[in-house]
Amino acid sequence: MPYFRTQNDDHPYSPPKPLYEQVKSYVLKNMESGEWPAYFQLPSEHTLVREMGISRMTIHRALRELTQAGYLERIQGVGTFVAAPKKQPKKIELREIDDIIRSHGARHQCDVHFLQVEPIEPDAAAMMAMTAGEEVYRSYFVHRENGLPVMVEDRYVHPKFMPEYIETDFADTTADTHISKKFTQLSHSHVIQAAVSNAEINHFLELETTTACIVINRKSWLGDEIVSVARLVLPGNRIQLT
Amino acid sequence: MPYFRTQNDDHPYSPPKPLYEQVKSYVLKNMESGEWPAYFQLPSEHTLVREMGISRMTIHRALRELTQAGYLERIQGVGTFVAAPKKQPKKIELREIDDIIRSHGARHQCDVHFLQVEPIEPDAAAMMAMTAGEEVYRSYFVHRENGLPVMVEDRYVHPKFMPEYIETDFADTTADTHISKKFTQLSHSHVIQAAVSNAEINHFLELETTTACIVINRKSWLGDEIVSVARLVLPGNRIQLT
DNA sequence: GAGTGGTCTAGACCACTCC
DNA sequence: GAGTGGTCTAGACCACTCC
Numbered sequence: 438m439p440y441f442r443t444q445n446d447d448h449p450y451s452p453p454k455p456l457y458e459q460v461k462s463y464v465l466k467n468m469e470s471g472e473w474p475a476y477f478q479l480p481s482e483h484t485l486v487r488e489m490g491i492s493r494m495t496i497h498r499a500l501r502e503l504t505q506a507g508y509l510e511r512i513q514g515v516g517t518f519v520a521a522p523k524k525q526p527k528k529i530e531l532r533e534i535d536d537i538i539r540s541h542g543a544r545h546q547c548d549v550h551f552l553q554v555e556p557i558e559p560d561a562a563a564m565m566a567m568t569a570g571e572e573v574y575r576s577y578f579v580h581r582e583n584g585l586p587v588m589v590e591d592r593y594v595h596p597k598f599m600p601e602y603i604e605t606d607f608a609d610t611t612a613d614t615h616i617s618k619k620f621t622q623l624s625h626s627h628v629i630q631a632a633v634s635n636a637e638i639n640h641f642l643e644l645e646t647t648t649a650c651i652v653i654n655r656k657s658w659l660g661d662e663i664v665s666v667a668r669l670v671l672p673g674n675r676i677q678l679t
Numbered sequence: 680m681p682y683f684r685t686q687n688d689d690h691p692y693s694p695p696k697p698l699y700e701q702v703k704s705y706v707l708k709n710m711e712s713g714e715w716p717a718y719f720q721l722p723s724e725h726t727l728v729r730e731m732g733i734s735r736m737t738i739h740r741a742l743r744e745l746t747q748a749g750y751l752e753r754i755q756g757v758g759t760f761v762a763a764p765k766k767q768p769k770k771i772e773l774r775e776i777d778d779i780i781r782s783h784g785a786r787h788q789c790d791v792h793f794l795q796v797e798p799i800e801p802d803a804a805a806m807m808a809m810t811a812g813e814e815v816y817r818s819y820f821v822h823r824e825n826g827l828p829v830m831v832e833d834r835y836v837h838p839k840f841m842p843e844y845i846e847t848d849f850a851d852t853t854a855d856t857h858i859s860k861k862f863t864q865l866s867h868s869h870v871i872q873a874a875v876s877n878a879e880i881n882h883f884l885e886l887e888t889t890t891a892c893i894v895i896n897r898k899s900w901l902g903d904e905i906v907s908v909a910r911l912v913l914p915g916n917r918i919q920l921t
Numbered sequence: 922g923a924g925t926g927g928t929c930t931a932g933a934c935c936a937c938t939c940c
Numbered sequence: 941g942a943g944t945g946g947t948c949t950a951g952a953c954c955a956c957t958c959c
Contacts, residue, residue: 481943481944481945482945483943483944494948497945497946497947500945501945501946511944511945511946512944513944513945514943514944514945515944516943516944516945517945
Protein backbone atom coordinates (compact mmCIF):
# COMPACT_ATOMS: atom_id res chain seq x y z
CA MET A 438 0.00 0.00 0.00
CA PRO A 439 2.67 2.56 0.74
CA TYR A 440 3.93 2.29 -2.81
CA PHE A 441 5.48 5.69 -2.36
CA ARG A 442 8.45 6.25 -0.11
CA THR A 443 10.51 4.66 -2.88
CA GLN A 444 14.23 4.44 -2.43
CA ASN A 445 16.22 4.78 -5.60
CA ASP A 446 18.32 1.65 -5.52
CA ASP A 447 20.27 2.54 -8.67
CA HIS A 448 21.76 5.56 -6.99
CA PRO A 449 21.91 4.48 -3.38
CA TYR A 450 23.58 7.72 -2.26
CA SER A 451 20.98 10.11 -3.66
CA PRO A 452 18.55 11.19 -0.95
CA PRO A 453 14.94 10.23 -1.68
CA LYS A 454 12.69 13.01 -2.89
CA PRO A 455 10.41 14.46 -0.20
CA LEU A 456 6.97 12.88 -0.08
CA TYR A 457 5.21 16.01 -1.32
CA GLU A 458 7.50 16.01 -4.38
CA GLN A 459 6.65 12.38 -5.00
CA VAL A 460 2.94 13.22 -4.86
CA LYS A 461 3.50 16.06 -7.35
CA SER A 462 5.36 13.72 -9.71
CA TYR A 463 2.59 11.16 -9.38
CA VAL A 464 -0.07 13.69 -10.35
CA LEU A 465 1.99 15.10 -13.23
CA LYS A 466 2.71 11.60 -14.51
CA ASN A 467 -1.02 10.85 -14.61
CA MET A 468 -1.63 14.11 -16.45
CA GLU A 469 1.11 13.51 -19.01
CA SER A 470 0.04 9.94 -19.71
CA GLY A 471 -3.46 11.14 -20.50
CA GLU A 472 -4.90 9.15 -17.61
CA TRP A 473 -6.08 12.41 -16.06
CA PRO A 474 -7.01 14.69 -18.98
CA ALA A 475 -8.00 18.36 -18.82
CA TYR A 476 -11.02 19.02 -16.56
CA PHE A 477 -10.65 15.56 -14.95
CA GLN A 478 -11.62 15.58 -11.29
CA LEU A 479 -8.81 14.23 -9.15
CA PRO A 480 -9.40 11.92 -6.21
CA SER A 481 -10.18 13.95 -3.10
CA GLU A 482 -7.46 14.71 -0.56
CA HIS A 483 -9.10 12.22 1.78
CA THR A 484 -8.98 9.50 -0.90
CA LEU A 485 -5.34 10.20 -1.72
CA VAL A 486 -4.51 10.07 1.99
CA ARG A 487 -6.04 6.60 2.16
CA GLU A 488 -4.64 5.31 -1.12
CA MET A 489 -1.12 6.63 -0.73
CA GLY A 490 -0.70 6.31 3.02
CA ILE A 491 0.46 9.90 3.28
CA SER A 492 -0.90 12.48 5.68
CA ARG A 493 -3.35 15.07 4.50
CA MET A 494 -1.07 18.08 5.07
CA THR A 495 1.51 16.55 2.75
CA ILE A 496 -1.04 15.69 0.07
CA HIS A 497 -2.46 19.18 0.46
CA ARG A 498 0.91 20.84 0.04
CA ALA A 499 1.58 18.92 -3.18
CA LEU A 500 -1.81 19.83 -4.66
CA ARG A 501 -1.50 23.44 -3.54
CA GLU A 502 1.87 23.84 -5.21
CA LEU A 503 0.60 22.29 -8.44
CA THR A 504 -2.34 24.68 -8.27
CA GLN A 505 -0.03 27.68 -7.81
CA ALA A 506 1.97 26.45 -10.79
CA GLY A 507 -1.17 26.40 -12.92
CA TYR A 508 -1.52 22.65 -13.40
CA LEU A 509 -4.63 22.21 -11.25
CA GLU A 510 -7.67 24.18 -10.23
CA ARG A 511 -9.28 23.72 -6.87
CA ILE A 512 -12.75 24.75 -5.76
CA GLN A 513 -13.60 24.61 -2.10
CA GLY A 514 -16.53 22.32 -1.44
CA VAL A 515 -16.34 20.87 -4.95
CA GLY A 516 -13.01 19.29 -5.80
CA THR A 517 -9.68 19.41 -7.61
CA PHE A 518 -9.50 19.45 -11.39
CA VAL A 519 -6.85 19.27 -14.08
CA ALA A 520 -6.55 22.82 -15.42
CA ALA A 521 -7.61 23.65 -18.94
CA PRO A 522 -4.64 23.68 -21.31
CA LYS A 523 -3.30 27.21 -21.28
CA LYS A 524 -1.39 28.45 -24.30
CA GLN A 525 1.73 29.98 -22.89
CA PRO A 526 2.30 33.55 -24.02
CA LYS A 527 5.21 34.11 -26.40
CA LYS A 528 7.50 36.54 -24.63
CA ILE A 529 10.76 38.13 -25.51
CA GLU A 530 13.08 39.80 -23.07
CA LEU A 531 14.34 43.27 -23.90
CA ARG A 532 17.84 43.16 -22.51
CA GLU A 533 19.86 46.25 -21.68
CA ILE A 534 21.96 47.51 -24.57
CA ASP A 535 25.21 47.15 -22.63
CA ASP A 536 24.26 43.54 -21.80
CA ILE A 537 23.61 42.81 -25.46
CA ILE A 538 26.87 44.36 -26.57
CA ARG A 539 28.90 42.58 -23.93
CA SER A 540 27.23 39.28 -24.82
CA HIS A 541 28.69 39.79 -28.30
CA GLY A 542 32.12 39.91 -26.68
CA ALA A 543 32.31 43.56 -27.68
CA ARG A 544 33.10 46.79 -25.84
CA HIS A 545 30.21 49.06 -24.79
CA GLN A 546 30.67 52.78 -24.79
CA CYS A 547 28.19 55.60 -24.25
CA ASP A 548 28.47 59.15 -25.59
CA VAL A 549 26.51 61.70 -23.58
CA HIS A 550 25.40 64.28 -26.11
CA PHE A 551 23.50 66.23 -23.50
CA LEU A 552 22.11 65.86 -19.98
CA GLN A 553 20.12 68.92 -19.03
CA VAL A 554 17.05 70.57 -17.53
CA GLU A 555 14.56 71.86 -20.06
CA PRO A 556 10.93 72.99 -20.19
CA ILE A 557 8.97 70.01 -21.47
CA GLU A 558 7.34 70.27 -24.88
CA PRO A 559 3.65 69.46 -25.30
CA ASP A 560 3.99 66.02 -26.92
CA ALA A 561 6.61 64.85 -24.43
CA ALA A 562 4.48 66.31 -21.63
CA ALA A 563 1.58 64.13 -22.73
CA MET A 564 3.76 61.03 -22.60
CA MET A 565 5.13 61.91 -19.18
CA ALA A 566 1.74 62.96 -17.78
CA MET A 567 3.20 66.40 -17.06
CA THR A 568 2.04 69.85 -18.17
CA ALA A 569 3.82 71.62 -21.01
CA GLY A 570 6.53 74.02 -19.89
CA GLU A 571 7.22 72.20 -16.61
CA GLU A 572 10.89 71.47 -15.96
CA VAL A 573 12.03 68.01 -16.98
CA TYR A 574 15.38 66.24 -17.19
CA ARG A 575 16.37 65.12 -20.62
CA SER A 576 19.35 63.09 -21.76
CA TYR A 577 20.56 62.09 -25.21
CA PHE A 578 22.98 59.17 -25.42
CA VAL A 579 24.55 57.26 -28.29
CA HIS A 580 25.62 53.72 -27.43
CA ARG A 581 28.50 52.16 -29.35
CA GLU A 582 29.59 48.58 -29.92
CA ASN A 583 33.35 48.53 -30.48
CA GLY A 584 33.06 52.13 -31.61
CA LEU A 585 30.16 51.61 -34.03
CA PRO A 586 26.96 53.45 -33.03
CA VAL A 587 24.14 50.93 -32.47
CA MET A 588 21.53 52.84 -30.45
CA VAL A 589 20.26 56.34 -29.83
CA GLU A 590 18.62 56.82 -26.40
CA ASP A 591 16.51 59.96 -26.04
CA ARG A 592 15.18 60.04 -22.50
CA TYR A 593 12.96 62.18 -20.29
CA VAL A 594 13.14 61.77 -16.52
CA HIS A 595 10.73 63.17 -13.96
CA PRO A 596 12.72 65.44 -11.57
CA LYS A 597 10.37 64.57 -8.71
CA PHE A 598 11.55 60.97 -8.64
CA MET A 599 15.21 61.39 -9.58
CA PRO A 600 16.53 64.82 -8.55
CA GLU A 601 20.10 63.52 -8.86
CA TYR A 602 19.65 62.35 -12.46
CA ILE A 603 21.39 65.23 -14.21
CA GLU A 604 24.41 64.97 -11.93
CA THR A 605 24.89 61.25 -12.52
CA ASP A 606 28.03 59.99 -14.22
CA PHE A 607 26.97 57.65 -17.02
CA ALA A 608 30.47 56.48 -17.85
CA ASP A 609 30.08 53.24 -15.89
CA THR A 610 26.35 52.68 -15.93
CA THR A 611 23.36 53.05 -18.23
CA ALA A 612 20.33 55.14 -17.46
CA ASP A 613 18.11 52.06 -17.25
CA THR A 614 20.44 50.33 -14.84
CA HIS A 615 20.70 53.47 -12.75
CA ILE A 616 16.93 53.91 -12.55
CA SER A 617 16.29 50.23 -11.88
CA LYS A 618 18.79 50.23 -9.04
CA LYS A 619 17.10 53.18 -7.39
CA PHE A 620 13.57 51.80 -7.82
CA THR A 621 13.40 48.04 -7.56
CA GLN A 622 9.60 48.09 -7.89
CA LEU A 623 9.70 49.66 -11.34
CA SER A 624 7.48 48.30 -14.11
CA HIS A 625 7.76 49.00 -17.80
CA SER A 626 5.57 49.24 -20.87
CA HIS A 627 6.87 49.15 -24.40
CA VAL A 628 5.80 50.01 -27.92
CA ILE A 629 7.95 48.66 -30.74
CA GLN A 630 7.79 50.10 -34.23
CA ALA A 631 9.85 50.16 -37.41
CA ALA A 632 10.72 53.45 -39.09
CA VAL A 633 13.28 54.76 -41.51
CA SER A 634 15.99 56.98 -40.13
CA ASN A 635 15.74 60.74 -40.52
CA ALA A 636 18.55 63.27 -40.76
CA GLU A 637 19.01 63.48 -36.97
CA ILE A 638 19.27 59.71 -36.56
CA ASN A 639 21.55 59.40 -39.58
CA HIS A 640 23.84 61.95 -37.99
CA PHE A 641 24.07 60.39 -34.55
CA LEU A 642 24.21 56.79 -35.79
CA GLU A 643 26.71 57.80 -38.46
CA LEU A 644 24.54 56.29 -41.18
CA GLU A 645 25.22 57.26 -44.77
CA THR A 646 21.80 56.42 -46.16
CA THR A 647 18.25 56.16 -44.97
CA THR A 648 18.03 52.92 -42.97
CA ALA A 649 15.23 50.87 -41.43
CA CYS A 650 15.37 51.15 -37.64
CA ILE A 651 13.67 49.50 -34.71
CA VAL A 652 12.10 52.17 -32.50
CA ILE A 653 11.28 51.21 -28.92
CA ASN A 654 9.26 53.54 -26.74
CA ARG A 655 9.78 52.52 -23.13
CA LYS A 656 7.79 53.97 -20.24
CA SER A 657 8.95 53.22 -16.70
CA TRP A 658 6.30 53.28 -14.01
CA LEU A 659 6.36 53.44 -10.24
CA GLY A 660 2.86 52.25 -9.48
CA ASP A 661 0.71 54.49 -11.69
CA GLU A 662 3.20 57.34 -11.92
CA ILE A 663 5.62 57.76 -14.81
CA VAL A 664 9.26 58.04 -13.81
CA SER A 665 10.87 58.08 -17.22
CA VAL A 666 10.16 57.76 -20.92
CA ALA A 667 12.80 56.73 -23.43
CA ARG A 668 12.85 56.48 -27.19
CA LEU A 669 15.43 53.94 -28.33
CA VAL A 670 16.40 53.82 -32.01
CA LEU A 671 18.40 50.85 -33.30
CA PRO A 672 19.58 50.55 -36.88
CA GLY A 673 18.20 47.33 -38.36
CA ASN A 674 21.36 46.55 -40.27
CA ARG A 675 23.62 46.63 -37.20
CA ILE A 676 21.73 45.05 -34.34
CA GLN A 677 18.78 42.79 -33.63
CA LEU A 678 16.71 41.75 -30.63
CA THR A 679 16.69 38.10 -29.60
CA MET B 680 1.36 39.39 22.72
CA PRO B 681 -0.67 37.81 19.98
CA TYR B 682 -0.75 41.13 18.14
CA PHE B 683 -1.63 39.20 15.03
CA ARG B 684 -5.03 37.63 14.54
CA THR B 685 -6.31 41.14 13.88
CA GLN B 686 -9.92 41.63 12.94
CA ASN B 687 -10.59 44.40 10.50
CA ASP B 688 -13.16 46.47 12.40
CA ASP B 689 -13.70 48.92 9.56
CA HIS B 690 -15.09 46.18 7.35
CA PRO B 691 -16.65 43.85 9.90
CA TYR B 692 -17.97 41.52 7.21
CA SER B 693 -14.67 40.86 5.44
CA PRO B 694 -13.14 37.61 6.64
CA PRO B 695 -9.75 38.04 8.34
CA LYS B 696 -6.73 37.14 6.26
CA PRO B 697 -5.28 33.72 7.07
CA LEU B 698 -2.46 33.78 9.60
CA TYR B 699 0.18 32.80 7.07
CA GLU B 700 -0.88 35.76 4.91
CA GLN B 701 -0.59 38.02 7.94
CA VAL B 702 2.93 36.76 8.55
CA LYS B 703 3.81 37.41 4.91
CA SER B 704 2.45 40.95 5.14
CA TYR B 705 4.39 41.52 8.35
CA VAL B 706 7.65 40.45 6.73
CA LEU B 707 7.01 42.47 3.57
CA LYS B 708 6.11 45.52 5.64
CA ASN B 709 9.43 45.28 7.47
CA MET B 710 11.25 44.97 4.16
CA GLU B 711 9.48 47.92 2.58
CA SER B 712 10.00 50.18 5.58
CA GLY B 713 13.74 49.54 5.41
CA GLU B 714 13.70 47.93 8.85
CA TRP B 715 14.88 44.69 7.24
CA PRO B 716 17.18 45.71 4.36
CA ALA B 717 18.73 43.43 1.73
CA TYR B 718 20.86 40.64 3.23
CA PHE B 719 19.32 41.20 6.68
CA GLN B 720 18.96 38.00 8.67
CA LEU B 721 15.40 37.48 9.80
CA PRO B 722 14.50 36.18 13.23
CA SER B 723 14.52 32.38 13.21
CA GLU B 724 11.32 30.42 12.81
CA HIS B 725 11.52 29.49 16.49
CA THR B 726 11.81 33.16 17.48
CA LEU B 727 8.88 34.16 15.27
CA VAL B 728 6.82 31.33 16.77
CA ARG B 729 7.50 32.74 20.25
CA GLU B 730 7.09 36.41 19.35
CA MET B 731 3.98 36.07 17.24
CA GLY B 732 2.25 33.23 19.05
CA ILE B 733 1.78 31.33 15.79
CA SER B 734 2.71 27.71 15.20
CA ARG B 735 5.87 26.83 13.37
CA MET B 736 4.17 25.22 10.37
CA THR B 737 2.28 28.43 9.73
CA ILE B 738 5.38 30.60 10.09
CA HIS B 739 7.23 28.16 7.87
CA ARG B 740 4.60 28.28 5.17
CA ALA B 741 4.71 32.07 5.08
CA LEU B 742 8.50 32.17 4.80
CA ARG B 743 8.54 29.39 2.23
CA GLU B 744 6.09 31.21 0.00
CA LEU B 745 8.05 34.44 0.26
CA THR B 746 11.17 32.46 -0.66
CA GLN B 747 9.46 30.94 -3.69
CA ALA B 748 8.39 34.43 -4.71
CA GLY B 749 12.01 35.61 -4.55
CA TYR B 750 11.76 37.92 -1.54
CA LEU B 751 13.80 35.80 0.85
CA GLU B 752 16.64 33.32 0.71
CA ARG B 753 16.90 30.47 3.16
CA ILE B 754 19.91 28.33 3.99
CA GLN B 755 19.40 25.22 6.06
CA GLY B 756 21.44 25.33 9.23
CA VAL B 757 22.18 29.03 8.79
CA GLY B 758 19.09 31.22 8.57
CA THR B 759 16.67 33.29 6.53
CA PHE B 760 17.81 36.43 4.73
CA VAL B 761 16.24 39.25 2.75
CA ALA B 762 17.10 38.53 -0.89
CA ALA B 763 19.43 40.80 -2.83
CA PRO B 764 17.46 43.27 -4.96
CA LYS B 765 16.88 41.59 -8.29
CA LYS B 766 16.29 43.72 -11.37
CA GLN B 767 13.25 42.26 -13.04
CA PRO B 768 13.72 41.52 -16.72
CA LYS B 769 11.85 43.78 -19.13
CA LYS B 770 9.63 41.51 -21.16
CA ILE B 771 7.17 42.08 -23.92
CA GLU B 772 4.56 39.65 -25.05
CA LEU B 773 4.31 38.89 -28.75
CA ARG B 774 0.59 38.41 -29.20
CA GLU B 775 -0.96 36.55 -32.11
CA ILE B 776 -1.78 38.78 -35.07
CA ASP B 777 -5.47 37.90 -34.96
CA ASP B 778 -5.54 38.80 -31.26
CA ILE B 779 -3.92 42.15 -31.97
CA ILE B 780 -6.31 42.93 -34.79
CA ARG B 781 -9.37 41.94 -32.82
CA SER B 782 -8.16 44.01 -29.86
CA HIS B 783 -8.35 47.00 -32.23
CA GLY B 784 -12.00 46.17 -32.74
CA ALA B 785 -11.19 45.29 -36.33
CA ARG B 786 -11.87 42.28 -38.55
CA HIS B 787 -9.10 39.75 -39.11
CA GLN B 788 -8.79 37.98 -42.42
CA CYS B 789 -6.12 35.67 -43.80
CA ASP B 790 -5.29 35.12 -47.49
CA VAL B 791 -3.62 31.80 -48.17
CA HIS B 792 -1.29 32.45 -51.09
CA PHE B 793 0.02 28.92 -51.03
CA LEU B 794 0.14 25.86 -48.78
CA GLN B 795 2.26 23.15 -50.37
CA VAL B 796 4.97 20.51 -50.16
CA GLU B 797 8.34 21.56 -51.54
CA PRO B 798 11.97 20.45 -51.39
CA ILE B 799 13.61 22.63 -48.77
CA GLU B 800 16.26 25.09 -49.90
CA PRO B 801 19.67 25.17 -48.22
CA ASP B 802 19.20 28.29 -46.06
CA ALA B 803 15.75 27.25 -44.87
CA ALA B 804 17.10 23.74 -44.25
CA ALA B 805 19.74 25.20 -41.95
CA MET B 806 17.08 27.05 -39.95
CA MET B 807 14.89 23.95 -39.70
CA ALA B 808 17.80 21.61 -38.92
CA MET B 809 16.88 19.57 -42.01
CA THR B 810 18.96 18.59 -45.02
CA ALA B 811 18.55 20.49 -48.29
CA GLY B 812 16.14 18.85 -50.72
CA GLU B 813 14.11 17.10 -47.99
CA GLU B 814 10.37 17.59 -48.28
CA VAL B 815 8.95 20.37 -46.15
CA TYR B 816 5.57 22.04 -45.80
CA ARG B 817 5.52 25.70 -46.63
CA SER B 818 2.73 28.23 -46.30
CA TYR B 819 2.50 31.86 -47.29
CA PHE B 820 -0.23 33.94 -45.67
CA VAL B 821 -1.16 37.61 -45.77
CA HIS B 822 -3.09 38.83 -42.72
CA ARG B 823 -5.45 41.76 -43.12
CA GLU B 824 -6.97 44.22 -40.67
CA ASN B 825 -10.31 45.41 -42.07
CA GLY B 826 -8.99 44.54 -45.50
CA LEU B 827 -5.64 46.32 -45.17
CA PRO B 828 -2.63 43.97 -45.30
CA VAL B 829 -0.66 44.20 -42.03
CA MET B 830 1.48 41.06 -41.95
CA VAL B 831 3.15 38.56 -44.25
CA GLU B 832 3.67 35.12 -42.71
CA ASP B 833 6.12 32.88 -44.56
CA ARG B 834 6.26 29.57 -42.70
CA TYR B 835 8.03 26.22 -42.90
CA VAL B 836 6.59 23.25 -41.00
CA HIS B 837 8.29 19.94 -40.35
CA PRO B 838 6.12 17.17 -41.88
CA LYS B 839 7.24 14.71 -39.18
CA PHE B 840 5.42 16.67 -36.49
CA MET B 841 2.42 17.94 -38.41
CA PRO B 842 1.53 15.63 -41.29
CA GLU B 843 -1.93 17.18 -41.45
CA TYR B 844 -0.63 20.74 -41.83
CA ILE B 845 -1.13 21.12 -45.57
CA GLU B 846 -4.71 19.88 -45.36
CA THR B 847 -5.68 22.30 -42.60
CA ASP B 848 -8.29 24.95 -43.25
CA PHE B 849 -6.89 28.28 -42.10
CA ALA B 850 -10.10 30.21 -42.56
CA ASP B 851 -10.98 30.09 -38.85
CA THR B 852 -7.60 29.71 -37.21
CA THR B 853 -4.02 30.92 -37.57
CA ALA B 854 -1.05 28.64 -38.04
CA ASP B 855 0.36 29.59 -34.64
CA THR B 856 -2.89 28.85 -32.89
CA HIS B 857 -3.20 25.55 -34.76
CA ILE B 858 0.32 24.46 -33.84
CA SER B 859 0.00 25.59 -30.22
CA LYS B 860 -3.23 23.64 -29.82
CA LYS B 861 -1.61 20.47 -31.08
CA PHE B 862 1.54 20.87 -28.97
CA THR B 863 0.91 22.48 -25.61
CA GLN B 864 4.54 22.01 -24.59
CA LEU B 865 5.84 24.20 -27.42
CA SER B 866 8.54 26.78 -26.72
CA HIS B 867 9.57 29.63 -28.96
CA SER B 868 12.63 31.70 -29.79
CA HIS B 869 12.51 35.00 -31.62
CA VAL B 870 14.78 37.36 -33.49
CA ILE B 871 13.40 40.81 -34.22
CA GLN B 872 14.92 43.06 -36.87
CA ALA B 873 14.02 46.09 -38.91
CA ALA B 874 14.36 46.07 -42.68
CA VAL B 875 12.98 47.97 -45.63
CA SER B 876 10.46 46.22 -47.80
CA ASN B 877 11.53 44.62 -51.08
CA ALA B 878 9.46 44.12 -54.23
CA GLU B 879 7.89 40.90 -52.94
CA ILE B 880 6.80 42.44 -49.67
CA ASN B 881 5.58 45.61 -51.38
CA HIS B 882 3.43 43.42 -53.61
CA PHE B 883 1.85 41.30 -50.90
CA LEU B 884 1.42 44.15 -48.42
CA GLU B 885 0.14 46.40 -51.20
CA LEU B 886 2.71 49.05 -50.38
CA GLU B 887 3.38 51.74 -52.93
CA THR B 888 6.85 52.71 -51.72
CA THR B 889 9.74 51.15 -49.86
CA THR B 890 8.69 51.00 -46.19
CA ALA B 891 10.43 50.20 -42.91
CA CYS B 892 9.16 46.85 -41.60
CA ILE B 893 9.47 44.84 -38.40
CA VAL B 894 10.76 41.37 -39.26
CA ILE B 895 10.21 38.64 -36.66
CA ASN B 896 11.85 35.26 -37.09
CA ARG B 897 10.04 32.79 -34.86
CA LYS B 898 11.25 29.25 -34.24
CA SER B 899 8.91 26.84 -32.47
CA TRP B 900 10.54 24.02 -30.54
CA LEU B 901 9.33 20.75 -29.11
CA GLY B 902 12.12 20.04 -26.68
CA ASP B 903 15.23 20.43 -28.81
CA GLU B 904 13.54 19.67 -32.13
CA ILE B 905 12.26 22.37 -34.46
CA VAL B 906 8.62 22.07 -35.43
CA SER B 907 8.22 25.25 -37.42
CA VAL B 908 9.99 28.42 -38.50
CA ALA B 909 8.11 31.55 -39.52
CA ARG B 910 9.19 34.89 -40.91
CA LEU B 911 6.69 37.59 -40.04
CA VAL B 912 6.92 40.94 -41.80
CA LEU B 913 4.89 43.87 -40.46
CA PRO B 914 4.90 47.28 -42.11
CA GLY B 915 6.03 49.87 -39.55
CA ASN B 916 3.54 52.46 -40.71
CA ARG B 917 0.49 50.24 -40.20
CA ILE B 918 1.04 48.23 -37.05
CA GLN B 919 3.13 48.19 -33.88
CA LEU B 920 3.91 45.76 -31.06
CA THR B 921 2.94 46.65 -27.50
C1' DG C 922 26.01 20.56 21.19
C1' DA C 923 23.10 24.43 20.06
C1' DG C 924 20.71 26.53 16.52
C1' DT C 925 18.94 26.58 11.93
C1' DG C 926 15.59 25.34 8.33
C1' DG C 927 12.98 20.98 5.79
C1' DT C 928 9.65 17.62 6.27
C1' DC C 929 5.88 14.93 8.06
C1' DT C 930 2.04 13.46 11.07
C1' DA C 931 -2.65 13.05 13.37
C1' DG C 932 -5.86 15.61 14.59
C1' DA C 933 -8.85 19.65 14.68
C1' DC C 934 -12.17 23.32 13.12
C1' DC C 935 -13.90 25.76 9.43
C1' DA C 936 -16.42 27.54 4.90
C1' DC C 937 -18.24 25.94 1.15
C1' DT C 938 -21.08 22.93 -2.28
C1' DC C 939 -24.45 19.69 -3.39
C1' DC C 940 -28.33 17.02 -2.25
C1' DG D 941 -25.75 15.92 6.29
C1' DA D 942 -21.94 14.20 3.60
C1' DG D 943 -18.14 15.54 1.08
C1' DT D 944 -14.90 18.95 -0.42
C1' DG D 945 -10.82 21.92 0.14
C1' DG D 946 -8.43 25.82 3.51
C1' DT D 947 -6.18 26.54 7.62
C1' DC D 948 -3.87 25.76 11.94
C1' DT D 949 -1.63 23.31 15.81
C1' DA D 950 1.80 20.71 18.78
C1' DG D 951 4.84 17.73 18.31
C1' DA D 952 8.35 14.93 16.03
C1' DC D 953 12.66 13.64 13.45
C1' DC D 954 15.98 15.06 10.38
C1' DA D 955 20.20 17.36 7.75
C1' DC D 956 22.84 20.94 8.00
C1' DT D 957 26.05 24.81 9.94
C1' DC D 958 28.88 26.80 13.26
C1' DC D 959 31.56 26.56 17.32
